[in-house]
Amino acid sequence: MTLQLFVQLLINGLMIGGIYALVASGFTLILGVLQVFNFAQGHFYMLGAFIAYAVATVMGAPYIVAIIASLAGMAVLGILTYFSIIKWTLRSGFFHTMLVTVAFGTIIGQLAVLKFGYSTAVVAPLIESTLQFGGISLNPGKLIVMAGAIVVMVALWWFLKTKIGVAMMACAENREVACLQGINAEKVFWVTMAVGCGLCGIAGALVAPVLSASTNMGSQVFLKAMIVVMVGGTGSMSGALLAAFVVGIVESFAFQYVESFAPLVIFALVALLLYFRPGGLLGKPLPIPGQ
Amino acid sequence: MRAKQKTLGIVACLLLACLVVGIAACGGSKTETTTAPSVTESTTGGGGASETTATTASSTATSATSGEQKELKVGALLSLDSIQGVEMKKWLELFAKLYNDAGGWKIGDATYKVRPMFYDTGVWDATKSRAAVEKAVLQDKVKYLVCNWGDVPAETVSVTEPNKVLWLGLDFTDDTVKPTLQYAIRAQGLFFAQGLFYYICQDYIKQGAKSVLVVCPDTQQGHVGAQLVGATATTTGLKVLDPVFFSADTTDFSPIATKIASQKPDAVFFSYVAGASLVNAIGALKDAGWKGFILPGELDGETLKNLVARVGKEYTEGMETGSYDPRNVEKDERTVKYIETYQQLYGDWHSEGCFWVGPWFIFEDAVNATQSTDVDTLVAYLKDSKHGVKTLTGYSQLFARPDLENYKTVDSAPGHYIGVVRDGKFEYLSTIACKDQYLSSILVYGLKDVYQKYWDQYGYPTFPDQPARLDFSDLK
Numbered sequence: 001m002t003l004q005l006f007v008q009l010l011i012n013g014l015m016i017g018g019i020y021a022l023v024a025s026g027f028t029l030i031l032g033v034l035q036v037f038n039f040a041q042g043h044f045y046m047l048g049a050f051i052a053y054a055v056a057t058v059m060g061a062p063y064i065v066a067i068i069a070s071l072a073g074m075a076v077l078g079i080l081t082y083f084s085i086i087k088w089t090l091r092s093g094f095f096h097t098m099l100v101t102v103a104f105g106t107i108i109g110q111l112a113v114l115k116f117g118y119s120t121a122v123v124a125p126l127i128e129s130t131l132q133f134g135g136i137s138l139n140p141g142k143l144i145v146m147a148g149a150i151v152v153m154v155a156l157w158w159f160l161k162t163k164i165g166v167a168m169m170a171c172a173e174n175r176e177v178a179c180l181q182g183i184n185a186e187k188v189f190w191v192t193m194a195v196g197c198g199l200c201g202i203a204g205a206l207v208a209p210v211l212s213a214s215t216n217m218g219s220q221v222f223l224k225a226m227i228v229v230m231v232g233g234t235g236s237m238s239g240a241l242l243a244a245f246v247v248g249i250v251e252s253f254a255f256q257y258v259e260s261f262a263p264l265v266i267f268a269l270v271a272l273l274l275y276f277r278p279g280g281l282l283g284k285p286l287p288i289p290g291q
Numbered sequence: 292m293r294a295k296q297k298t299l300g301i302v303a304c305l306l307l308a309c310l311v312v313g314i315a316a317c318g319g320s321k322t323e324t325t326t327a328p329s330v331t332e333s334t335t336g337g338g339g340a341s342e343t344t345a346t347t348a349s350s351t352a353t354s355a356t357s358g359e360q361k362e363l364k365v366g367a368l369l370s371l372d373s374i375q376g377v378e379m380k381k382w383l384e385l386f387a388k389l390y391n392d393a394g395g396w397k398i399g400d401a402t403y404k405v406r407p408m409f410y411d412t413g414v415w416d417a418t419k420s421r422a423a424v425e426k427a428v429l430q431d432k433v434k435y436l437v438c439n440w441g442d443v444p445a446e447t448v449s450v451t452e453p454n455k456v457l458w459l460g461l462d463f464t465d466d467t468v469k470p471t472l473q474y475a476i477r478a479q480g481l482f483f484a485q486g487l488f489y490y491i492c493q494d495y496i497k498q499g500a501k502s503v504l505v506v507c508p509d510t511q512q513g514h515v516g517a518q519l520v521g522a523t524a525t526t527t528g529l530k531v532l533d534p535v536f537f538s539a540d541t542t543d544f545s546p547i548a549t550k551i552a553s554q555k556p557d558a559v560f561f562s563y564v565a566g567a568s569l570v571n572a573i574g575a576l577k578d579a580g581w582k583g584f585i586l587p588g589e590l591d592g593e594t595l596k597n598l599v600a601r602v603g604k605e606y607t608e609g610m611e612t613g614s615y616d617p618r619n620v621e622k623d624e625r626t627v628k629y630i631e632t633y634q635q636l637y638g639d640w641h642s643e644g645c646f647w648v649g650p651w652f653i654f655e656d657a658v659n660a661t662q663s664t665d666v667d668t669l670v671a672y673l674k675d676s677k678h679g680v681k682t683l684t685g686y687s688q689l690f691a692r693p694d695l696e697n698y699k700t701v702d703s704a705p706g707h708y709i710g711v712v713r714d715g716k717f718e719y720l721s722t723i724a725c726k727d728q729y730l731s732s733i734l735v736y737g738l739k740d741v742y743q744k745y746w747d748q749y750g751y752p753t754f755p756d757q758p759a760r761l762d763f764s765d766l767k
């Protein structure tokens with residue numbers, strides 16, 4: 001393997017890792033705080049990309065507006081989802097909420113197919129040219145995705161230090177004790193949904209100029225987000241960030257050698273990791289539903 | 292407090308419902324189905340058929356009441372979840388409408404009202420496909436199944452054969468061209484369809500290409516595609532590098548593009564890659580800094596538009612591709628009328644169904660030539676076919692398959708266009724002649740000895756009068 005190829009594969013891995021980080025951090029936040037396994041997470045990501053397409057390409061607004069619109073749109077949808085669906089099934093237990101999100105995700109997916117069909121919604125690249133250095137070729141859009149992911153993760157880290165962020169972490173740690181300390185659990189829950197879904201919106205918006213928007217884009221990313229959460233550790237934000245980049249890089253290198261068997265390599269490594277560290281890299285073992 | 296929470300929940304539910312209804316109301320732009328005004332059948336979902344008016348049919352699948360026009364029921368097994376299925380339905384409704392508006396289809400001494408009947412098969416879903424064909428054949432007594440998309444043809448013919456139903460369809464396998472089948476004709480096959488890749492390989496070799504890498508999804512179709520495209524490229528003299536397969540649900544093509552670029556091919560051919568995957572794959576190739584010849588398989592108008600938006604005009608310049616869009620190509624009065632009627636009826640233009648409705652024209656030709664609706668008469672005519680039939684996308688012709696020991700004309704060489712992308716737009720280059728589809732495929736599959744033996748016994752086939760690049764002497 002030449003150095004150029006190595007660097008190229010590394011950059012590919014970091015770019016897709018950035019996307020996984022954003023989707024997985026939202027997913028792990030909701031799983032950690034609400035203990036809801038949100039199967040609709042990938043669909044929020046897909047909708048975020050389509051909102052960005054609508055705002056930037058159809059309406060011709062600046063791309064930053066598209067990113068904000070995706071963030072706001074998905075945050076609002078997250079809040080609506082909480083108040084209309086999640087809230088009423090939370091008490092019924094882990095599996096009920098999980099099934100409800102499966103149904104909700106399916107509805108979103110089918111509506112998207114109805115609206116957009118199976119074709120692509122292409123968002124023109126933010127920077128047309130391709131960067132070339134030392135035999136390495138790079139789409140500037142990928143750098144934006146990577147930088148965007150890091151900025152968002154830093155902002156999230158800062159957010160989790162605020163009063164509401166600390167309350168979210170407290171609820172994730174122990175909901176009952178947090179409530180006894182005077183934390184408004186309901187407020188924490190809907191804010192968590194807004195943040196978790198908003199992160200997907202940003203991820204979708206960031207990736208749209210690089211990978212375009214299509215109705216099937218969510219399912220694959222969601223699968224990877226689940227892997228990232230398992231590898232990083234449930235509820236661990238730093239674990240999700242680390243695992244996202246690890247998974248992205250492993251995926252990139254694995255394809256070079258084993259092509260479509262790359263997912264097999266990832267699953268094998270995940271199985272190996274979980275055997276030795278059931279809680280993932282930086283987290284605790286997954287909670288046993290009902291306990 | 293609890294009442295307030297409930298109110299909040301109800302408001303959230305209402306808002307969500309409004310959002311869902313809003314999206315749905317705006318939806319359907321891509322897969323909208325429009326029923327031709329004069330096709331008056333009722334539409335219900337029962338049993339997977341979009342048309343369920345139960346008619347007690349006679350053994351010839353036509354029914355007539357005294358004083359009324361006879362009815363010719365023509366069934367189609369289509370996946371109405373796919374753009375191809377929806378578009379094919381629109382075309383078949385249009386063909387029926389044109390006949391019915393003109394007072395009916397005159398066959399022999401009778402005039403028939405054409406009644407298209409559609410059966411939703413799902414996408415390669417054997418159970419749903421079986422249910423659809425059983426509904427058509429056993430319940431609705433349809434005697435002609437013309438055009439299909441998304442069904443499982445092996446399942447279909449297992450129902451049509453014992454019931455003596457004519458099946459004029461599409462199949463990606465050779466299951467439906469076996470000599471044991473009596474009523475199946477693969478009127479839209481891809482066996483004799485290597486002309487596109489053959490032409491483009493020749494063109495790219497002239498422009499300096501020496502090696503090619505084939506990119507396919509990691510599916511059964513993809514592997515077959517890689518094998519065929521590789522064989523075509525080898526036949527024309529290109530060096531074929533190891534193909535690259537990718538998971539069908541891939542959205543990030545960066546690792547794939549990096550792998551392709553690292554093998555340094557002169558040309559990259561995509562087989563069974565379309566729509567979003569094609570745009571993302573070519574976009575990733577550009578991002579990986581790869582420059583060379585690209586054959587994107589089929590490029591419909593929308594995919595080309597998306598591709599140009601993604602990679603820019605410069606990257607697509609000179610790209611040769613296949614096309615199924617007859618506009619600005621077909622000048623004959625009949626096809627022009629079809630195109631105009633389509634646009635009047637449905638507004639937006641989509642070319643996704645144009646190629647795949649070829650079997651309708653073969654059916655129409657057989658009915659008109661024999662002036663009969665009798666299935667055995669039609670089959671006898673079709674299985675001894677000696678000429679090409681004009682479809683929406685050029686001529687299509689039935690040929691024998693001596694390599695399968697089937698000496699009847701049961702497999703088609705379809706019409707197809709080749710074009711080049713100039714300034715971000717598709718520019719028509721030529722129509723691939725039936726003769727070239729036929730001969731290039733025989734060359735590619737290495738079957739010239741088998742076919743020569745067949746020609747020695749049955750004579751050379753005749754072809755439509757089209758400019759062709761290949762001749763029988765090329766097979767020597």
